[in-house]
Amino acid sequence: MESFRKDVIGRLLWAEADPNTRFKYTIWFDYTRKLVNDLHEGDLAAVPNFATDSNGIRYSILQLVTVMPMHYALGTDIKDLKGYPGFVMQAAKSASADWTEQEVESYEDTTKIVCEAIPTNLEYDENNSKEPIQSESAMAMVGKDVYILTSEMTEKIFNRGINKTTENVIVIGDLIRDKNVKIYLRVEDLIKTHFGVFGFTGVGKSNLISTLVSNLLSTSEPIKVVLFDLMDEYTGLLVDQLLAYNGKVICLGEKTLMKPVFDYINDPSTDKLDFAVNTFLKNILLPKGLKGKKVKFKPLIKEILQNNRIKVFEEAFTRTVEDFLSEVWSDVVGQYGSTKKGKLNKMKNDVFGEHLKYELTAELAQEFIEKLGVDEFRSRPIASVTEVLKDPDLKERIRYTLIEPLKQIVESSKLQINEDAKIDIQEIINDLNDESKSSLYLIISHNPHKVRRFASDLGGYLFRNRRLKGLISPLVLFIFDEADQFIPGTPRSDSEKLSKSVIETLTRRGRKFGIGVGIATQRSAYLDTNIMGQLHTYFISKLPRKYDRDVVGEAFSLSPDQFTQTFKFQKGQWLLVSHEATGIDVPIPIQAPNAEDRIKEFLGKQGV
Structure with a gap:
């Protein structure tokens, strides 16, 4: 099985510590239009690491997290575009040709594919035929060549340790950049x-x-x-x-x-x-x-x-009036200001206050409906209710957020299922x-x-x-x-x-x-x-x-x-x-x- 893709070689240019991933690496590849379409976030790369010795090369396996073509004639930062507009536009026009002309061969030093990569905490030992993929023993060496792994090697690493014969697994999808790589889940x-x-x-x-x-x-x-x-x-x-x-x-x-x-x-x-x-x-x-x-x-x-x-x-369980109000009251008061909220809270206390610990039966729900009396006879006038009903907006709000839920309790008690x-x-x-x-x-x-x-x-x-x-x-x-x-x-x-x-x-x-x-x-x-x-x-x-x-x-x-x-x-x-x-x-x-x-x-x- 081939481990690395042919004719795709980059160089590791920078490494720095990172609190989340241990290290963050910067890799450059010579630009070609073919390669920029072949490299993708998620690709795995191999770089010789410091565990390499006379017995053979050990490669740290990295994962590309960003892939970006860069033209250094235009600068390295957006601030570089703040020069004289005529010069900037001419430089951009000249640069555009470099993107299309370098189809499969790179010959411009000013064009690079810049990648950021993170460690997978694994390494590939080319001389270990029994278990070539192991836990990483050293960090990658800056300045060394970088190789991109083949589909077969990539699938082997992403699914490392998963035994499709003895474990219950599912295929959750393919690698975005490579439909040949299946990803499994235990x-x-x-x-x-x-x-x-x-x-x-x-x-x-x-x-x-x-x-x-x-x-x-x-x-x-x-x-x-x-x-x-x-x-x-x-x-x-x-x-x-x-x-x-x-x-x-x-x-x-x-x-x-x-x-x-x-x-x-x-x-x-x-x-x-x-x-x-x-x-x-x-x-x-x-x-x-x-x-x-x-x-x-x-x-x-x-x-x-x-x-x-x-x-x-x-529903077999019982609930109290207090339970019911805790569920619906945020919908009742909504985003109202303090004045309207005050009116509604006064109404709540006058209508429900003495019954908070009672079980909310159909009979009690009907009693509350009659006390509120939006569209029907009110059993007895309550000043705070009258005050709320004077406001058309509040009247509609309690109709749909308070009275309708109470009616459902009454109706459900009558229904035989x-x-x-x-x-x-x-x-x-x-x-x-x-x-x-x-x-x-x-x-x-x-x-x-x-x-x-x-x-x-x-x-x-x-x-x-x-x-x-x-x-x-x-x-x-x-x-x-x-x-x-x-x-x-x-x-x-x-x-x-x-x-x-x-x-x-x-x-x-x-x-x-x-x-x-x-x-x-x-x-x-x-x-x-x-x-x-x-x-x-x-x-x-x-x-x-x-x-x-x-x-x-x-x-x-x-x-x-x-x-x-x-x-x-x-x-x-x-x-x-x-x-x-x-x-x-x-x-x-x-x-x-x-x-x-x-x-x-x-x-x-x-x-x-």
């Missing part, structure tokens, strides 16, 4: 040491989560995935997995479902089915690449409904502990507080159950999309405190019992830093806000230079960093498969 380490997906809107977070879930469920060992889907966007992206692995969509309360859909699952009948399917299809969220195939989802949705894959979870349509926590726990098969659960709700409370109940119950029984399998993965809604640095509501607490427990102690956590968010700056520190695998894409990058970088000891390559990433490209799940713990730029292609292929196989 499934158990990925789940049990937890992972995070960080990227701005439009980079493909949901797409990557869909791919991860699909790959995990398709492994040889049973795996359970529970995905908390606040935006209800994964039904379409995981429709194939829902059908293949007896997946279930758990709706927290019947209000989560469109009425025709709920009417069908609560009382299945042929005459209701088409209306339910069409309503579901009309409201399903699909990525742009699948919207044109929306009609092809119809038979799949029909199968999901007919096979009883949508379940309603009825078919036993076949319901599911309880014990049934879910039993399945999560069933080692005979893989399972997928999507948790959705119209009310984010319910999702957070359910996460607390389910996560806490499973953790206690496994700890008491000493269970460690099968592996269970809890995925929290929009994670800033579950683990905020500063929780405001009781439900945020509950979800944050259980996720902190699972990330600290869940691995002992085969429980892992995955999170995805575009606002890493809002997350709890203690929980961030528990994640051992990161998928990072574009993060335009510096503070978001700083939080991720600090949690994983990444330098600003290592983020630079993410600025150029296209959708589906990720910087993968892992202490445990990959073969090497340096950033790996990968291209993940497009989940939309998987769904299209599935639709084709279904004949739709």
Whole structure:
């Protein structure tokens, strides 16, 4: 096996200490247009190091983190362009020819490809045939030739120590610059040491989560995935997995479902089915690449409904009036100034104050509705309520943020749900502990507080159950999309405190019992830093806000230079960093498969 690419030789010109990566190296290559298109961030380079002796050469293996063509006739800094404009423009015009004329041979000393590189902490010993890749024993020597590793050698290093025969592994993607290099992840380490997906809107977070879930469920060992889907966007992206692995969509309360859909699952009948399917299809969220195939989802949705894959979870726990207010009050007061907030707080105290510790029953909820009386008879006038209702803006605000939630409590108490349509926590726990098969659960709700409370109940119950029984399998993965809604640095509501607490427990102690956590968010700056520190695998894409990058970088000891390559990433490209799940713990730029292609292929196989 060839170790180095032919005819690609650079020179190591500089080395300096770096607190994050030990060293930072500067490498120059003679410029050609072919080479500038062949060199990419993430490439591995080999440089003789100080452990080289008479027995043979030992090469430090470095990773390129920036690749930039430079023309030194134009200077080395943007400040050099502040000279006389005529001279600068003429120099730029002359320089432009050098870029195009040096196609495969370099002959201009003023053009270089300047690369920054970091150590992988590995070295290649060309004379050790048994174990040529070892831990680095010395730093690279400045002034020595630099060689770029071949695809075969690169894959061997990135997947070092991963045994595809004895370990449960998945392919997460290809190296961005080289589709021939497959990147593998150890499934158990990925789940049990937890992972995070960080990227701005439009980079493909949901797409990557869909791919991860699909790959995990398709492994040889049973795996359970529970995905908390606040935006209800994964039904379409995981429709194939829902059908293949007896997946279930758990709706927290019947209000989560469109009425025709709920009417069908609560009382299945042929005459209701088409209306339910069409309503579901009309409201399903699909990525742009699948919207044109929306009609092809119809038979799949029909199968999901007919096979009883949508379940309603009825809240069995009780909550106090104080609990209810802690959930809704931030929405009630919003961004109002002190005057309006004062009126609302006075109303809250007068209407709810003496009942704070009471259980919020349907009867008590109805009593509060009558006291507030926005559109109906008020049981008795309350001065502070009258004052609020005089303001049209405040009146509308309490109608939708306070009275509507109270009405839902009243209506839910009157509704009878078919036993076949319901599911309880014990049934879910039993399945999560069933080692005979893989399972997928999507948790959705119209009310984010319910999702957070359910996460607390389910996560806490499973953790206690496994700890008491000493269970460690099968592996269970809890995925929290929009994670800033579950683990905020500063929780405001009781439900945020509950979800944050259980996720902190699972990330600290869940691995002992085969429980892992995955999170995805575009606002890493809002997350709890203690929980961030528990994640051992990161998928990072574009993060335009510096503070978001700083939080991720600090949690994983990444330098600003290592983020630079993410600025150029296209959708589906990720910087993968892992202490445990990959073969090497340096950033790996990968291209993940497009989940939309998987769904299209599935639709084709279904004949739709």
